[in-house]
Amino acid sequence: MIYFAHRGASARRVQNTLEAFRLARRLGASCYELDVHLTQDGQLVVHHDYSLLATAGKDAKIGELPWAQLRRCALQNRFDGAPAFIPLLQEVLPVVAPGLELLNIELKNDANCYPGLEEKLLKLLAGEYAELLSKTLFSSFDYDTLLRIRKLNKNARIGLLTRSFDVSKALDLQAESVHLNYTRFSPATAEECHQNGLKTYLYTVNDISLAKRLQQEGADGIFTDYIDLFVSEH
Known part of the structure; x- marks a missing residue:
């Protein structure tokens, strides 16, 4: 069973921040999940929502702001009130690299709202962080x-992130895994995936007993906000 630190140690620190990933690593994480967007001036940044409204109280979208402005947008911090900011992907990668087993990068690119996102991401990983490319799993709700x-990389590791399971789509992508909300998962889903050489990774699971049941039903991994609970169990 694989345990992904979902947006870092997001139950303990502001999600998708350097602090969240640093804590996840200290807690023993070796697998991580994060979300990537493009700024107005083409910088790869780590954040979940397209908008800053819920996370920073600012009615603006990431794609509308240049990095110089976005980096100054303080995120709301319900944990300790310490300053927290959106990081560049190239700031996060060195944090998760030591001992990394698997990094799931979710591309936030619905309707290709960030033209060129895929190429920029692959170029970054193939260049300065080439040692991480083989340990990176690319996922997105946007099939295109x-x-x-x-198309850009025939050897890229792909995980089909979906709300409606269709094994043929995963096979057409030559994906290695299918990512589902755990409420949409069943033993039959796991069986169909395994028969076709696919793993099943489920989100977001924060209860140990639930995780054990899902594992018994055939799940291969979970995304969790409480990575410390599962690393200690493992």
Whole structure:
């Protein structure tokens, strides 16, 4: 069973921040999940929402702001009130690299709102962080985004992130895994995936007993906000 630190140690620190990933690593994480967007001036940044409204109280979208402005947008911190900011992907990668087993990068690119995102991401990983490329799993709810990843790199590791399971889509992508909300998962889903050489990774699971049941039903991994609970159990 694989345990992904979902947006870092997001139950303990502001999600998708350097602090969240640093804590996850200290807690023993070796697998991580994060989300990537493009700024107005083409910088790869790590954040979940397209908008800053819920996370920073600012009615603006990431794609509308240049990095110089975005980096000054303080995120709301319900944990300790310490300053927290959106990081560049190239700031996060050195944090998660030591001992890394698997990094799931979710590309936020619905309707190709960030033209060129896939190419920029692959170029960054193939260049300065080449040692991480083989340990990176690319996922997205946007199917065309994953098709572009596959077209750009025939060896890219792809995970089909979906709300409606269709094994044929995963096979067409030459994906290695299917990512589902755990409430949409069943033993039959796991069986169909395994028969086709696919793993199943489920989100977001924060209860140990639930995780054990899902594992018994055939799940291969979970995304969790409480990575410390599962690393200690493992």
